[in-house]
Amino acid sequence: MKQFKIIIFFLSVLVLSAACQKDKYELDIPEAGVRLGFPVDGATLNLNDESVTSFTFSWDKVCEGGNSLVFSSSPYLLGDTVLIHVGEANEYIMSVLDADVHFSALGVGGGKTGTIYWTVKPTDKLSVAATEIHSFTVQRIQTQLITPADQATAILNADTPEETVLFSWQVEGENVDTEYQLCFGMDSGMKSDIVKVDAGNTGECSLTQQQLQDLITQLPISLFGQNTIYWNAVRKSDGTFISRTSHVLKFTGMLIFTDIRGDEKITYRVAKVKYSTGEEVVWLAENLRTTKYPDGTDISLANGDYWNAPSDISEGLQKAYGKYYSIKIVDKIVSDGWKMPTFEDYKLLLNESLQTGSADVLKHRTYWNWSESVPDNANAWGIGLVPGGYVQYVGANEKVINYNQADNNCYLLTRDLAEQVVLFSDYGMRTKEIYNVNAWGGAPARLIYTGK
Numbered sequence: 001m002k003q004f005k006i007i008i009f010f011l012s013v014l015v016l017s018a019a020c021q022k023d024k025y026e027l028d029i030p031e032a033g034v035r036l037g038f039p040v041d042g043a044t045l046n047l048n049d050e051s052v053t054s055f056t057f058s059w060d061k062v063c064e065g066g067n068s069l070v071f072s073s074s075p076y077l078l079g080d081t082v083l084i085h086v087g088e089a090n091e092y093i094m095s096v097l098d099a100d101v102h103f104s105a106l107g108v109g110g111g112k113t114g115t116i117y118w119t120v121k122p123t124d125k126l127s128v129a130a131t132e133i134h135s136f137t138v139q140r141i142q143t144q145l146i147t148p149a150d151q152a153t154a155i156l157n158a159d160t161p162e163e164t165v166l167f168s169w170q171v172e173g174e175n176v177d178t179e180y181q182l183c184f185g186m187d188s189g190m191k192s193d194i195v196k197v198d199a200g201n202t203g204e205c206s207l208t209q210q211q212l213q214d215l216i217t218q219l220p221i222s223l224f225g226q227n228t229i230y231w232n233a234v235r236k237s238d239g240t241f242i243s244r245t246s247h248v249l250k251f252t253g254m255l256i257f258t259d260i261r262g263d264e265k266i267t268y269r270v271a272k273v274k275y276s277t278g279e280e281v282v283w284l285a286e287n288l289r290t291t292k293y294p295d296g297t298d299i300s301l302a303n304g305d306y307w308n309a310p311s312d313i314s315e316g317l318q319k320a321y322g323k324y325y326s327i328k329i330v331d332k333i334v335s336d337g338w339k340m341p342t343f344e345d346y347k348l349l350l351n352e353s354l355q356t357g358s359a360d361v362l363k364h365r366t367y368w369n370w371s372e373s374v375p376d377n378a379n380a381w382g383i384g385l386v387p388g389g390y391v392q393y394v395g396a397n398e399k400v401i402n403y404n405q406a407d408n409n410c411y412l413l414t415r416d417l418a419e420q421v422v423l424f425s426d427y428g429m430r431t432k433e434i435y436n437v438n439a440w441g442g443a444p445a446r447l448i449y450t451g452k
Helices: 002-025 096-105 209-216 315-321 343-354 426-430
Strands: 043-046 054-058 067-072 081-087 091-095 113-122 134-139 145-147 152-155 164-169 180-185 194-198 204-208 226-235 247-252 256-261 264-274 280-284 324-326 390-393 399-401 409-412 420-425 435-438
Touching: 054 096, 081 091, 081 096, 091 096, 096 247, 145 226, 164 209, 164 226, 180 204, 194 209, 204 209, 324 390, 343 420, 390 399, 420 426
Parallel strands: 043 134, 152 247
Antiparallel strands: 054 091, 067 081, 067 113, 113 134, 145 164, 164 204, 180 194, 180 226, 226 247, 256 264, 264 280, 409 420, 420 435
16 A cells, blocks of 8 residues: 555656646747638638639738738648738638639649638738638639649750650530640739640640740740749630639749840750759859850951860860850850859859869860769769860960860859959869969850849
């Protein structure tokens, strides 16, 4: 009996101790203080009811700094969420088409049924606890589109431009002679910024990756990153859509840049490099080869504003080395949305590459004089630096030096070095150094994407 009492005593101590610890560390998380109105908890929203054009979400309180609607597929508001800032209002009217897009982003498939959770919080204090979280069942609009599925991802590869992407839609009940177009836009309703392409009369159309790239880049998308676009099929005769709602396509374009200057059009590869800071930097992955300024006017060869690569090297090397641009026009040859790198930009690039163990990740696999076999990590970042030489003398004695394959020196223009160019030497890459040298003439050029 005594032993039993002792056990009871220790259990009591443990319970009291736990209670004290709970009181000690329990956090008092404030609530938003907002009570939800409509739709009521457990309601059903049928987006296929064409008599309904919108849904109203309401609540009882306008928070200081404004309110935000929060939608989630999780009852705990975790994972994917949709935020809508509504300002100084206690209701929000959402169109059926907008609702279809929002709930698609929360994982409810086209024509499918799902559960969505919603609440309202202060815009500047979204971390506070929701006073109430309501749920509703949503029936999304029945889609007539088949492939690519809603919320599909398309990653286009410059190495496989002829591979195809299939688009298909239902044509049951349609006239067999009906001609269609594929329509791509920046919003589900295709209200603005759209491009179209003829798609025959069979209910399906295959586009090559290059064709899709050319179409999508006509839209105001962000280059070199993932974009959300919409697609639908339209009857060519009257412009009506096959499906009441469009499918979302998460699109990442090819890592290429098409530089159009007047009647000159040159396509370059680009490389997207993620630095140790988390920043992604997009570099032109080939030496610039244009003979025109961005406005389309000619860069003068006769006046020594640029020089061609030596004629006694292969055509492949001439393309790889590009043109040699005079230092005096360094600020004039840059396309919109790009910048000429600084000396510090190149130092940072080298330092980042060395964190992989070797600067070989920057070097073209073909054109460097590798002392042994080409290492596995050569050009792993896709930047493809080449030992392209520079113009040492200007005038009667002008010549391009260090252009031959046996030389392992890569010279490039910079924005901030007067009468100098940057030098990536094979030796310097091994000793973790980058140099600046007197050029007086010019050198090849690379660019960095700014997105502006």
